[in-house]
Amino acid sequence: xxxxAVAFPGLVAVWCLTGAFFATRPxxxxxxxxxxxxxxxxxxxxxxxxxxxxxxxxxxxxxxxxRLRDRGHPAGHDQGATMY
Numbered sequence: 001x002x003x004x005a006v007a008f009p010g011l012v013a014v015w016c017l018t019g020a021f022f023a024t025r026p027x028x029x030x031x032x033x034x035x036x037x038x039x040x041x042x043x044x045x046x047x048x049x050x051x052x053x054x055x056x057x058x059x060x061x062x063x064x065x066x067r068l069r070d071r072g073h074p075a076g077h078d079q080g081a082t083m084y
Contacts, residue, residue, distance in 0.1 A: 022028050032039070 023032060
């Protein structure tokens, strides 16, 4: 849990800095100022629909551990769990 508490804000900061870097490039800034009001909703809707369709196909994050366990991958086992 503590790893998530550190990793999540850290990775959000990386995304924000990356976005700020690209948004300040002249070519990208010009495109965003012209098309940003159209592109942002399209990107967010596409991400939302992609998440919904992936979830319906059974590719949820909760199933990932079970699939890894079935393949014998060590990441599929909980920490401290006894392997039989």
